[in-house]
Amino acid sequence: MKKSVFFGALAATTLVSGMALAATLDDVKARGELLCGSNTGLTGFGSPDASGNWSGFDVDLCRAVAAAVLGDANKVKFVPTTGETRFTALQSGEVDLLVRNSTWTFSRDTELALDFVAVNYYDGQGFMVKKDLGVSSAKELDGATVCIQTGTTTELNLADFFKQNNISYQPVTVADDSEAQRQYLAGACDAYTTDASGLAASRATMPDAENHVILPEIISKEPLGPVVRHGDNQWGDIVRWTYFALLVAEEKGVTAANVEEVLASTADEEVKRLLGASGDMGAKIGLDNDAFKRSIAAVGNYGEIFARNIGEGTSINLARGLNALWTQGGLQYAPPFR
Amino acid sequence: MAIEFSRKDMLPPLPPPVSERGAVKWARENLFSTPLNIALTVLGVLVILWLVKSALPWWLNSVWNASSLSECRAIVEASAGAGATGACWAMLRVWWSGFIFGFYPSAEWWRPILSLGLLFAALSPALFAGQKRNLTIVIAGAALFLVVALYLAETPATAFVLSMVLILGLLALAQVAPAKLLWFTLIYPALMLWLLWGGSVWLPIVGMAGFGVLYFVFRLASPFIGLAPAAGLGVVAAALWWLYIDVPVVNQLQGLLPFGIPSIDSDEFGGFLLATVIGVTAITFSLPIGILLALGRQSDMLIVKTLSVGFIEFIRGVPLITLLFTASLLLQYFLPPGTNFDIILRVIILVTFFAAAYLAEVIRGGLAALPRGQYEAADALGLDYWRAQRLIILPQALKISIPAIVSTFIGLFKDTTLVGLIGLYEPLKGITQLVRADTNWKGIYWEPYIFVGVIFFVICFGMSRYSMYLERKLKTDHR
Known part of the structure; x- marks a missing residue:
């Protein structure tokens, strides 16, 4: 009351x-x-x-x-x-x-x-992976570790996407964009997911940008x-x-x-x-x-x-x-x- | 002739065996005394070696001159070969002012610098009561700092000369009448507010006059109606002064004698300037409030006790971040629309409350540690409550609590970084995020953290050393 x-x-x-x-x-x-x-x-x-x-x-x-x-x-x-x-x-x-x-x-x-x-x-949520992972579609990410920011809608989108496609993943939660980039570059996760614009911005500043690809799937509407x-x-x-x-x-x-x-x-x-x-x-x-x-x-x-x-x-x-x-x-x- | 078998002089003592002296002994005793110790030592050395091996090149390859992160990387690659990593301190060349002053306009940097220099001069009478030598050292140090820093900040000549006159005057005062310095300590808060936020010079003067009104009414009324009601009356009079008389008087005076410095918006504060303003103000005001709350909690008066306990338990039961969100968001709902209640002020008030609640409990610990006999002795001397507290109880209780009080202060200073979560540009998260949002430096990770961490360490370590000095100085027992 x-x-x-x-x-x-x-x-x-x-x-x-x-x-x-x-x-x-x-x-x-x-x-x-x-x-x-x-x-x-x-x-x-x-x-x-x-x-x-x-x-x-x-x-x-x-x-x-x-x-x-x-x-x-x-x-x-x-x-x-x-x-x-x-x-x-x-x-x-x-x-x-x-x-x-x-x-x-x-x-x-x-x-x-x-x-x-x-x-x-x-905008829309996408994935970035290292080129040598040999993945060309997000649907091939079965069992991958994925870096994801906590407390955002991207977390829910990610869960939905993997569930719909009947594949599994291991989330590595990070606090913000710069930490995500660091973890991803250090190899703590196979894929990094956030809005496609953010992925592009991150990729542009990596020391070895040519070794990373943004996968074609956009899994959400933003x-x-x-x-x-x-x-x-x-x-x-x-x-x-x-x-x-x-x-x-x-x-x-x-x-x-x-x-x-x-x-x-x-x-x-x-x-x-x-x-x-x-x-x-x-x-x-x-x-x-x-x-x-x-x-x-x-x-x-x-x-x-x-x-x-x-x-x-x-x-x-x-x-x-x-x-x-x-x-x-x-x-x-x-x-x-x- | 008998053969003498005795020596005429002493043999010099032999050195102890190698295993019993010097580094070998120390290592044997401390590092290799048991199999477990040996294993741990070897492991520890390996870890240190590994750390140095992985981090040292990064430090050695530091780049100090570059205009962007990619340029830094190119320089490192050129000098240390492909794949090498190196720290990019060049970022500091562009952003150091952001870390220190936020967006405070560079033409006005002398104001925070002067505030900081004067802060030490204002703190010194409280920190080193009556010790002329220490007072002189601190104020002379502050003066030296001001000369260098004000010169570097390209201070306008008038401001420079006035600052010098002020600090040298204080230095002279410390020689002639150290006790009088306390007056400067009392007016310092108003001076600091005015220097930092600027505006009409009458604002702080008329504001301080409110305290004069308080004192005047108190003195006038206390012989007739007693101390406590007179104090209440004084507070009411001062409140009336601030609410109704302050603004028109300031406007009038400003019309007659317009003198002021450009005013600075709160959103231009940032970096360590912001952390220091919040930290220092909250520390200064939380100690007296904390003492009052601690005494209130021990009081026999029901209302005072209930209010104190309620306040302390409520504030301690709520995380600081909740209070900050309250300051930033909830207050806006309850205040009338259009009210411009400065965000930094709101934050300072709630951080002060937070620290005061913790300090109250720390000081209560000190009060509880005093033997009952001290209270009884004070009573037996016929002292009234406030005299007993001031002369007998608090000096001892505060001395016992010094380590915990300083711990609280250090914690409070570091907690100021939490204001980043409500969108203020504190150094650790706020400014660092801006550096990373800068297209030139996006992707930089460790360097801003290390820079900010070092400054925080220096400040907190200084506070901690001061508290140890104070403990030694005030040590009167013979344990």
Whole structure:
């Protein structure tokens, strides 16, 4: 009985604070700064350098939102959150927006009263093995020892996969990515499993990268995306359409470098609406009409962000894969801008 | 003539047989006395050899100049052949400031440095009460440290000169009137807060004035209503001062005489700066609170006793990490939305409570170790409760508890690394993770840990040696 009273009180407090926090846009404008929940440090996706300047794939989305809302991509304060604190930080209003490679799942969307507004990276769990193991498919990993991070959904995915394929494995649990890499390189496990982007990043920094292969099987769906609080739809719209604006920009060939030029010369009505030359798209969601133009000018389109932070040629060296535009066989698809 | 068979002078003593002296004797006695010992010795030597053999090349191949891990590896391969491993300390060239200061802006580094130097000056009267020689050594050492460190940190000239005047003034004060140094110790916390977080200079001054209000009200009221109610009244007055008068007065004064230093956000704190701020503040405040709790637990007053026992048992029954999550997450739910209650402050408060609960039990152990006769002697002298505690009971009880108190402090300092779990950039996990997230250094494993471990060892070893010194100094028995 007492317990339920306590949780009732907690829920009521959450509700009250949720209502009081409803107008995130006004809060952000009044503060003059966007509070963006980010990773405590993940290569390519979000981490500060030694002088505290943040960069990364997720970080750039925060900057795009700041550019749209406040007119300055640098008016962002990045609040480092851990796997345990991230959702509470968002719910309690400590951050306005969470872009921290968080997987969109049913329970997070519903139970935790959060809204995943888009998917900015389609990830999935994969395996990495040493080449001399002679394995070409994850289904041949019968009896293998597998390095796996504890307390993540990857652990459950792994168990499911091996059970479905009726093969056995021996888990070697590790605390984090760097420990996993060390154990794997030291030979403590035959295979290392985590999200494919993480595997690629790990492999890229190994002293003998050519001796390791990432197996073709992707055993789970990990759609990662920006998260906002339930119940503030205007703010959700702003984040969602800022993201879609970056996608449309890539689709239409608008880049950070040529945005002014395109604005002056384009005959494409959708591009005009995107850049604020016609219609009043920005005004409809509480911003000004130049909002999306500023975002694109500040961080570039989706393709540029991808290429700069995690794409081929960077040390992480990820192919676009599922994250290519729908026109190029990927899943990144923005609804029409009208 | 009789033959003399006696010598005129003494023969020099023969050296003992080889097996009974020097290294051989020592080895025979300590390493090879029994078959089991022989086996263990051989095994131990083999293990050490194996460790050295496997780790030594890594140390010898250390690289100090490189811009990324792959460059380090290339250098090691070039100098030591393919497949060789080597430590990549070049990482420290880029990241040392992160490990020490976090993201504290480099133009303001003189502020934490000055705080640290002054910390020793402020601690010295408490650590070496009235011993002029030790006081001089510590403060002169702090001054020397400040000269070097402030110079290296490219301190602005004004700040440099002011710092020097301050520390040399303290040094002079230690010569003239060592007892007066305690006043500096009392104002140091406010000075440290102001130096580290910055802002208007009136903030700490008006804040400290609250204590003045407390004292003033206490002195004024105590002759009429007695000590305890007067103390209560003083606390109420001080609270009113801080809640309602503090802010407007600061604003007024700031309007009249604007003087301040740039304010620094809590999220720019990191590395050992963060660990030290949390550790030192929590250590300083947990000792008095712990003493009060220990006395409260022994008290005859029901409410005081119940509250003390409840507090101690609750805090000790909860893991520190739970308290940290409470500080970081749960408090946000209960505070009104928009409240900006600094995260480092929240953490410091809960870490202080945690340490105080443990200290209370440690000190209670010291109190329990005192013979009943000491309490009775204090009573027989006609001392009231607080005098008896201050003059007779606590000096002995605290002396007994020194090793355990310092243990608690060392544990507390190392526990500050737990704040990494709530997303603060402490040195062990937080900054290390950033180093590994840096595309240039991803894949580095041992080097950050070793660097952080060495610094932690130096600090904790220093604390431990100080406690041994203190025990020797305070030793009055003849066991």
